Amino acid sequence: MSNTDKLSRKLFLRSLGSFVLSGTIGGAVSGCLTACNRLGRTNLTNSTYSTNFPVKMLGPSMAVGHRLRDMLGRLNPAFADEVKADFCKVVIVGGGIAGLSTGWWLQRHGFNDFTLLELESACGGNSRSGKNKVSAYPWGAHYVPLPNLESHYVRLLFAELGLIEGDYSVAAPRYNDLHLCHDPQERLFKDGQFQDGLVPRRGLKLEDSLEIRRFFELVHELRDAVGADGRPAFAIPVDLSSQEPKFRELDEITFAQWLEQRNFNSKPLLWYIDYCCRDDYGALSANISAWAGLHYFAGRRGRAANAETNSVVTFPSGNGYLAQALKEKIRAHIIESAPVLRILPGQKLSRVIYEQDGKTKALQAETVIFAAPRFLAPYIIADYKLEKKPEYAPWLVANLTLSGVPGSRGTPLAWDNVSYYGDSLGYVVANHQEITTRRSSIVITYYRPLARMPAAQARRFLQAQGETFWRDEIVKDLEIMHPGIGALITSMELWPWGHGMVSPSQGYMWTGRQKLERRFKSVVFAHSDMSGISNFEEAQYQGIMAAETIISSGTALKEST
């Protein structure tokens, strides 16, 4: 509320200005009138905002997770041995992008003896999605940037799904227009108006503009940098990056330190950089490694024949579309709502104890692919100890259905709509890609990383606050961009992510994550937390690498016989 007050005061001062400046009655009257009209319209509802709509708290199955923790004590090895076990060569634990990609890759190579167990009622992990009458919408990841040349597996999948048309291995492939983000792509709310693009352009001092230019020149240089080993300085997946020390050393300081060393002080620039860090890592530049921070700006080199370089591939259900497509491919191998209670890795055979329809079941496997976040591993894998847990950033994601497009000043509604104020990342319009002209209702996905407090504290805070608290927080935040938006909201659903994504904190990219085992006895790990960056490309890469360990040993076996 205070912000709309501020806005009106500012507008009024401006209209007073025109009173004084114009000097003529006509000017004064019309100056006053334009202000009156504008204000009369924008302030029809400024007194209180409406929160008269249903709110529902969804979220990952905490209940299952907690029950799992409770059962651990009771589940002794003897009991586990009693359960009759079927044999299955490979068991994949976890149906996020990593696990689904493992399955896709195995199947592509003719390995069909695998089963994927998913805790939740639907696969997808961070790429889960929902759907209502108006649109499908994401609960987490919602786009993939144009894949780089080295992002071979992403391109391959895109070609398989018809997202890339024609040759996928050329520098700039042709993409399916319907899934390239339609224009307008991004807008930023600053100083009372929306501007095109997310890099602040309004109200800049000359120093700000110069620093912003210097920053982009620097990151563009890094984007094109190639190490002595012939690899790009910042690659996607990160494992393909140059190993040259001058790049890897960037991991030893924080991104904020790196910026300070290079005298970047401009407030709008630092806002933009922090925005990007919160967007990609759920953390501030002071809490992430400089290597990871720079990776965001210097890692994306993908091009398209029919779009600009900053374009992205997106869907109403976000990356839920890709998760669903992968799932379709290996549907027969998937068991959903099947929490894994225990993994007992043996020398030759491992036992996986899981629950299905209230019954405890077991599978015997030659290899178990553990495609769940690593912090869960000590609870599930017998005798496995984790020396240092990776850090995970907590997030709140909300999907709001609006009965109309919220009014705003400046650039019209875009796909990604960001505010310079507040702690959220703004919102993405889920049905932006619709080709209909009769769109009246929209679904917006609101993202809020809890980046400003330590993760553990933020997680407790996230769980402690009820739906009314978050409802009021979200509406209050959105009202800054769109006074009166409350009255347009017809429903709101919330999804708290306690361990939303791995945080690439200082030293994690090239020291911390290297200490995570790739294998424990016959358990092979696959998750984006092993990359240090939580996104589709990394999750897919880790999943495929895990599958490769099986495929390569399998071929070896075939050759020996």
Place this chain on the structure above:
Amino acid sequence: MIYPLLITAFVISTCGLVYELIAGTVASYLLGDSVTQFSTVIGVYLFAMGVGSFLSRYIEKRVIETFIKVELLVGLIGGFSATALFVLFEHVENFRILLYGLVLLIGILVGLEVPLLMRILEKKLDFKELVSQVFTFDYVGALLASLLFPLVLVPHLGLLRVAFLFGIFNVIVAFWSVRLFKDELRARESNFFKGAAALCAIVLVCGFAFSEKIMSFAESATFSEPIIFSTTTPYQRIVITGNGRDIRLYLNGNLQFSTRDEYRYHEALVHPLMASLPKPEDVLVLGGGDGMAVREVLKYPSVKSVQLVDLDEKMTRLFSEQAFLTKLNKNSLKDRRVSVLNGDAFVWLRELDGKRQFDAIIVDFPDPSNFSLGKLYSDTFYKTLRKALKPGGLVVIQSTSPYYAKNSYWCVVNTLKASGFLTTPYHAYVPAFGDWGYVIGSLQPFDAPRQYPPGLAYISPESFACMLEFPHDMQPTKLAVNRLNNQELVHLFEAEWSEYEQH
């Protein structure tokens, strides 16, 4: 008792001035030219107050009762004044009569207030005191109103609510007066007034509470001709104006046709394409819910079926049922060969996916003035369109003005070319619009027709030959392909037309 009445003087003068300011503001807002609107409204209002003061002499008895009645009336009329002006703007033929009538009425009532109040007070103060006190409070109230109105009231409440609020104040004055003079009023009367005041108050409070809905309903557009029909559909606002034989259709305030010269627009849109086809049988019309393009299509006896796809059901219903409109399109939408489908063209074509194909496709969409319309001019759309075309078939696209928006026009041509069509751009002069552009897309080289159906007023082989020539001032300075992911056309269109909108 004196001070309450002086406060009353203060309140009623504040209210009176606020109504005047509201009328002036609404008039400038809706009619433009704020200097004229403000001075005429203020003049009429002051004059009406004079009339009111004059009339007060005819009230001889029951001054208190009259005063209370006047307060209730001012409250009610003043309270609803802004709303009435906004809502009725599009529905009355002569808005100025309504405006000045309302100003006159409120002015007369407000003009009655002070003389009546002075007569009520005359027994309680001596003349010198009375004049000094009443006018002091009156003018102080006026100052307060003139400061509060622009600085506090309108910015925080909006015009409609301000009017309702001050209506409520008038009603409170009435209520208060009933209580002050309860000894001088008969009990029955006093109760009646209280009831009436309560009723007025409830109505005004409701108005205050729902003013926002009213405001969004009363969005305003300015039309120079009398409005003979208007309606709001989920997709657009349809306004039809009529001035003698000139009937005009506006969608969201943009002129779609004028009956004076629509034949030029529609002949140029339909005939070059249709007449060049040897035997067009199946025709698809996208947009064009007014049925005018279909009317021209039906001039070809070989046509067996016309499929019209228009988003807006209200629009096609209007043009197939309203007698004065079906006269314009020769009842084309009711022809047995024509089937009307209300849906989204892009979605419909994608679902069709080439399962049905046409000899001729006529694309008559609104100009690409926003991003959702821009998608209907994208290369993706034209590629989808291609699948619905029979081999040897033709498409024609209305593509904005090559004079006012030359880069936009050539962007449409270029996008069509990039989607695999051979293009034949041409333009025609339509007085209501200016110089207007079209482009024919074909898969084989296009041959201009040598013969047209009889009875055409505009198109002939000779006139069409001229249409193919584009002089220097219609040549593009920039060539772009309009894609879903760049919406070049909308950006160009916005930039080019805004030059003409800023006078």
